[in-house]
Amino acid sequence: MQDQNINLKKMKRFPLISIIILAVVNVSFLFLPLISVFGYEFSLFNSLLVTILSGVFAIRTMIYCRSEGRRKTLKELVKGLIILLLVPFIISLINSFFTGFCSFSNGLLFYFTFVFPAVIIGSACGAAALLLWERHKYIVYTLLLFAVALITLYEIYFNPQNFFYSPLFVYFSGTIYDEGLSVDLKLIFYRSANLFYFGILFFAAFFLWYKKATLKKRILLIAPFVLTAGCFVALSPYLGYSSTVRSLSNELDYRIETENFVIHFDPRVSDDEKELIALHHEYYYTELKKYFNEDVKQKIESFIFFDRKQKKNLFGAENADVAKPWLRQLYTTKDNFNSTLRHEIAHCFTSNFGGKIFKVAEWFNPSLIEGIAMAADPFYDDNYIDYVAALAFKNGYKINIRTLFEGLNFFSQNSSISYIYAGSFVKFLVDNYGIDKFKLLYTDIDFEKYYGKKLSFLIEDYKSYLSTWEADNKNEADYYFGRKSIFAKVCPRFIADQLTEAWDFFNEKKYNKAGEMFADVLKMSDNYSALTGLAAVFSQSGRKDSAIYLLKKNLNSYPGTAYFFNLQFQLADLYVVASNYSIADSIYSALQLENPNRTISNLSSMRIALKDFDTLLTIYVNGKNIDKYLILRQLNSKSYNYNSIPSVINLSEVLEENYNVFLKQFDKxxxxxxxxxxxxxxxxxxxxxxxxxxxxxxxxxxxxxxxxxxxxxxxxxxxxxxxxxxxxxxxxxxxxxxxxx
The missing domain is CATH 1.25.40 (Serine Threonine Protein Phosphatase 5, Tetratricopeptide repeat)
Incomplete structure (x- = not known):
């Protein structure tokens, strides 16, 4: 009896240690962006932590309670697992009580879907480890967790996919730039399957261990579970939980093989688009071959999705195009190829001098990885990358370039700033010292060793170079860089999902429901999309004055951002619809003078040209695309209004006008x-x-x-x-x- 009490006391020490570990880690989470929110990141990290602790707790409980019988053991185990489940939840609940919830129901759904199965998964792995080799149970337990993690690593490394589903890591959508993320039926089904599989594994291992089964029986028990796991991995591409080259090729089943590429197209891409995209592949390859002074060692495989939605479903990373240098594969959409294809092909070229198995920069340094791709494709929104970097440098958006190349600081600010500075600085190094030195730096980050100068001196030289550019338009700098990083946004995941749903309602002309959702988001955050959405609801509902009041009231909430100029422009259009042409004209004139970017400047100048035709301007602003197009053709009938020509091109394309018919208007x-x-x-x-x-x-x-x-x-x-x-x-x-x- 005394030995039993000692065992129980030893066993009970571990829940206390686990509680302390969970509490300390979760308190630290409160000071970290994204993870502090009761939602996806919070549940993701706690799922992994709870899985590990649950397994260790299951092992200790089964050992120390063995003499107490199965019922007592299960009772103690359930009590401990409930505590492990509740600790993170209670800490986040208390924090959210003082700081506010993004959405309690949304957070609870994430927590229940992610963390509740984690205690079963961890316990099952712990029980299986104890059954397989009790003497070295913790080593076996670690190996089991590693084996489960290895499946995810295998899929990410060898398969095209950028997303993953995993018993340990649950779910990742592809990149941090896809803000919208919610629990859907597909994820619920996956976690339910996890519960079923690991629940059966736990009880089978638990009861067999109590019976002190022979080695043969233990192997016979584990074998079906290994076989089942293998079958699920093999079937997962067909269920949508992974993707392979074969599964992607079945969807993107039109293939063109060129001299340097194997390109997979969605069959809905037109023949002309296929030709254009294939030729762009070869053109960019030719240019990059000159830049890197070498060929890629094998043909690059390129996957061209029809749209972002298809790309998200089959590959992940809805809003970001991606390359996998180690596979020499790249993934983009047909509408996005002209802005990202060269960049992604450049990543494949770096595989020639990238390090280790992933063929990338040392320590996965994102500033070097993205910097060289940006340097090889030095154009950004119809601007040269050094000009955009000079805009940032001269107009209040300086960053510490030294720290940019350290660790993961690349992600600590607005992504545009990181990409631009990293790309421009790497381009400066290549332009002045050659590509060969950079190739050496790529896998051995020692600037002084390869450039003969300390990084601080190289940075000073770079700053001197940026100073030679004429880039003094603060408004343009604000337009490109006045945005928040995802880590600085309020409830980014929940709000992104709410906005997607609200805009769906708007497009379905369910304006009341859309307006309610936009208004709810604005109560939580000064979100630009929600503001413009609510203004659009007012406008479509015939409440123009309310839309004008809303934008005027909130305009100064967005100083120093692109949103400020976009809202000014929308406000001017609303004044036109309200027949207040003088105020509209003054705003257009101000935007023309401020010149935040070419598009807004051109659109404002074009509207000023239409101001002598008040009725025409009203029809244009409030009209359908065909009305806008006919008005612009009329504007250009006697002489060209060059500011309007980019809009003429866009409208002709949207209206799917025959190209030869389009050309007829350019007879002067x-x-x-x-x-x-x-x-x-x-x-x-x-x-x-x-x-x-x-x-x-x-x-x-x-x-x-x-x-x-x-x-x-x-x-x-x-x-x-x-x-x-x-x-x-x-x-x-x-x-x-x-x-x-």
Missing amino acids: TLIVNSEASAYAVYKLSEYALKNLDYMRARRLAALSTRYKAEKNFSYIAQEQLKKSDWFYKNFYIKNNFITNK
Whole structure:
């Protein structure tokens, strides 16, 4: 009896230690972004922690209570597991009581789906370890957890997928930039399967261990579970819980093989788009081969999804295009290829000099990984990357470049700032010291060793270079960099899901429901999408004055951000609809003067040109796309309004107008004598190239370079001329493409 009491006392020490560990870790979570919120990240990290502690607790309870019988053991085990389950929940509950919930029901659903199965999974692995080899139970337990984790690592490494489902890590959508994340039926089914599988494993191992089964019986018990797990892994691509090259190829079943690529297309992509995208692959490869001074060692496999929704379902990472250098694979959508394809191919080139099994920079340094890809594709929203970096540097968005290249500091601020500075600085190194030195740095981060200078001196040289750029428009800097990192946002996961649902209601014309949801979000956060959504609800419901009041009231909540200029523009449009043309004109004029970016400046200038036709302007602002298009054609009938031409192109494309019909309106000589006209002709060249009109694209690109603009525009115009010239001279290589439908 005394030995039993001693055993029980020893066993009870561990729950106390577990409680202390859980409490300390969860209190520390309260000071971390995202994890402090009672939601996805909180539940994810606690799920892993509770799984580990539950297994150890199950082992100790079974050992120390063995002489008490199975019922007593189970009773003690259940009591301890309930405590492990409640500790994080209570701490978060207390914290949320003082700081506020994003959504208690949403957080509870995450917690129940993630953490409740964790106690069963951990206990099952602990019981199985005890059954398999009691003498070395903790080693076996560790190996079992590692084996479960290894399945996830295997899928991420060898499969195309960027998402994963895992008993240990539960679920990851692909990247942190996909803010919207909720518990859906697919995840509930997966965790239910986890509960069923590991629940049976626990009870089978528990009862067999009590019976002191022979080695043969133990093996016979474990074998079916191993076989079942193997079958699930094999079937998971068909169930949507993983993806393989084969499963992706079944969906993206139109294949084009070029000299350097195997490209998989969704069959809905048109033949012209397939040709254009395939040729872009080869053009970018040619340019990157020159930049890196080498070929990729094998053909790159490229997956082109029809849209972001398909990409999310099959691959993960809805809002970010991705490459896996170690697989030499890249993944993008048909509408996004022209802005990201070169960047992702560049990642595949770095596999030649990347380190270890993932073929990336030392310690997965994100500033080096993304920096070299940005340097190899140095264009950002029709701007040259060094110009955008100079904008940040000269207008209040300086960052510590030294710390940017340390650890995971890349993610500590707005992603645009990190990408731009990392890319521009790496480009500076390559331009001044050559690509070969950077290749050595990539897997051995020692700047002084390879550049003969300390990093601090290299940074000073770089800052001196940025100072040579004319980039003094604070408004433009605010437009590109005045945004919050996901880590600084309030309830980003919950709000993103709420906004998606609200906009769905809006598009279904359920304005009352959409308005309620937008208003609820605004009570939690000064969210731009919710504000514009609520204003749109008011406008569509005939409450123009309410929409104007709402935007005016909240405009100054967004100083120094892109949202401020976008809201000004929307407010001006509302004044037009309300027939208050003088105020609208003053706002358009201010935006034209502020020039936060080309698009807003062009749209404002175009509306100013329409101001002499008040009725026409009202129809344009309030009209359908076809109305807008016809009005702009009328505006350009006698002479070109170059500020309107980018809008003419966009509307023609949205309306799916025949390209040859589109060209008929340009029957007058295009005169390039300003940056506005040069940019308009540049956009026409892009559109011609998109429509496989390579000769016209080259001619227009050459015309756009005639205006001696500041060097930012000169760089993008010269790049378009180089590209269109390559397409004109090399389009015939499409005849060598191998097509397999």
